[in-house]
Amino acid sequence: MDLNLQELERTEFPVPAELENNIAITSLSQLYNWGRRNSMWPMLFGLACCAIEMIATASSRFDFSRFGFEVMRATPRQADLMIVSGTVTKKMVVPIVRLYNQMPEPKYVLAMGACASGGGPFKEGYNVVSGIDKYLPVDVYVPGCPPTPQALLFGMIALQRKIDGQSIANGDDVPWYGIGPAEPTPVPVLGPDIIDPRQMDMIRRQAEAAAEDMAMVGQRELPSATQLVAAKVATAETTGAASAAISDDALSFVLPTGGNPWTEAEEIREKRRLRALARKAVRASRRSAEAEEE
């Protein structure tokens, strides 16, 4: 939603007659968001085929400057928006995470195309990361291979809508309005395969298990098609047993805890979440009380 001047001037607050039509009243959040959503500078950062369509979107026929994505900056330090435009490979994700860490907050990520969203046509490849969201928080996904310029524009406008909904008062859904420290995303490392430092604990456990010739933790055989059918019949009888087994299994891979630089961040996030929940509860009760009064 853009700021509408006429709308803003129509206010129920008492305004002296001589100042009429000269005063606009709005909330700080709204004003702040209005400024920010209309000056989102994307990073000039092309990865693959989708980058060509991104350039086409920037050029005169589609021209995303019209919507406030004024100019592409080649340095992450001047950019607000990272458009991940193409296939993310294991070799490339290392610099991508670094670039993301170098962007000043508030910062947003738009996954452009099938590849950036989930690996796309190259998902099965040995050097391909199946989606940038394995490493970075993504705000908007734009499907397509490549998305047409219109689709990309639509995604960018969707991002602006998202910004409209954010509030300075609400530290929980916009981390950079909160008080916690900026948490850099851990940069992956290229070893025998790509290693996410956050998975190091699990990798070590796996390696030890393998050295002792035990089954790999973290690898899970799914039942074959026939077994699936059988399982479905079974679940119909003993409601949900099979699915419960699977989700239990997955839960054993929560991030490592204890003596880990990210624990702190985790705690902060948890605190924020609790605070937000409390606030939400207060708001809800107030609303219901108001409804009752009416």
Add this chain to the structure above:
Amino acid sequence: MVSPALAPDDVVNALSIEDSIAYLKSKHPDAVADDEREGYSGVLVQASKLVEVARAIRDDLGFDYLSSATAVDYLGAGDHMEMVYHAYRTSGGGALVFKAQTEREDPEIPSLVRVWRGADFQEREAWDLYGIKFPGHPNLRRILMWEGFHGHPMRKDWREAYYEEEQKPFDNRWPGGHAHRSEEKNVFGKNVTYPPDIDLNRLMDTSESEVYASLGLGVDVERILDKDGFETNELVVNMGPHHPSTHGVFRMVLTVDGETVTSLEPVMGYLHRNHEKIGERNTYLHNIPFTDRLDYISSMGNNHGYVLAVEQLMSLGRKYNPPTYRCEAIRVMMVELSRIVNHLWAIGFWLNDIGAFFTPVLYFIQERERILDFFEAVAGSRMMCNYMRFGGLFGDLPERIKSVSNLTNDRIRDYNTMQFLTEMVNERIPRTIDELEQLLTQNEILLERSIGVGILSGDDAINYSAAGPLLRGSGVAYDVRRADPYSIYPELDFDVAVEQDGDMYARYRVRVTELRESVRILKQILPRLEATEGESIWADGKPGAYAPRVPFGEAYGRVENGKGELGYYVVSAGGRGGSSNPWRYHVRAPSFINLTPMGLMSSGYKVADIVGILGSIDIVLGETDR
């Protein structure tokens, strides 16, 4: 048969392929033998004599251009590794194919870098992906994957983390459709077992110094990196992989002495998305949309090379109908239109690199949009056309071109196709080229920046296997459309663009001339389209097989694409009724091989020229890294 003793050089030089093979066999009777496998051509050379034979092929027989060198893993079909070389004469004609075989365990084949420098990157790729060692190679390091990656992924027994089955269509998807995806079985996408003592800090350390160590170009990197060594003014400068002028995720490491570049090492693989591994799991038809994503500026040209290669294989079998005349004409038209797109894009972004930031590009993209609208109307997608089929096309030209995108500044609404094409070919595109030339060709700044910069001599260009405008800008009139004609090019009237100077400006001139020649070709195509109006694009009137069965054999299909010679080496394992998946699928990517002389072309110039030189080669990373 010509006896080697009697043949003076010039006679030998003009020998046909058969006679050349006979010559080789008589000269090296114990090292050279015919490749007698069904559907294969060329000769098998004993690995120990390979360099000697290669010298004879280059010097005695005049095959001075090594187009492609690639490895094949014949696991379960002889259990050996094989290097396949395709050599051509720059004076034109077909390929002399020669192969060398080695064990699968600890494979080793002597390096040909000393004979053809163009083998450099291709051998590194074979080492990286197949683990073949090349004794004699000056810098045998991984090129697409990083140092320290586990295994050599293209080997047939190496399985990716999301491995499902050897070949598509996967049983669980088709025909029953009980799809369960491999990533659910392998949540963290791992197929590695790490050593228990794995140490992150150690790993983080190596990757950077590896790159600098791999420079190996006669500069003492250790000394330069030593921060205390104030007495020297040499520096190591890293450019990329995130850099506005590397045309994607490409990286260069240069050493500079003041402003002057002393050496340059391209570092690639940041967009290596395993095209070939996936291609060998795919069916033949599956691969067509994947080829779109190689050189994503000119997808039509990529399609063309691939269908030519597979058609060549299919023609070995019994049931095969060659494409009709109308189909060929449409193909050529599409390819020429994408060449125009490619060159406009290349020139525009090259100008970006030498300082005319984005203004010229915007003009050229405008014209590109018009052509993409046409592609969208015909093939359904702007960029990834997926248009050509074996023996035909996805569909004939529609009667009318309608605007698919409802943008206010769309000039096209609803046009008759031929009227649209006529206007585009006769008016719009020539007008754009005129405008381009008017602004640039005599532009003082452009001349100043580009004349005498990034020089590559003709001999070097050939020896380094340069292709396309890079080769023709160095005075070698070698264009696959003329040298080894395919499709209906022999009957079309056009000239091969060539410039003598070998600098950036010469490459620019070649591109401009090629734009004009493409328009000339298109003008000849239009009447041919009109004449064949109503004819089918399929030989027997109905679309070809959905899943073609391809007989045993090998094929190398090559086309002149915008960036240079694009080749596909496809091996079919045959079997009863033919194979449905390629055994080997290799792309000879011009963008990749054209980077081989990059170091040579850059040393001695200023840092600011480097981006211009790279732009004048015109690479696209989808093809470089595949």
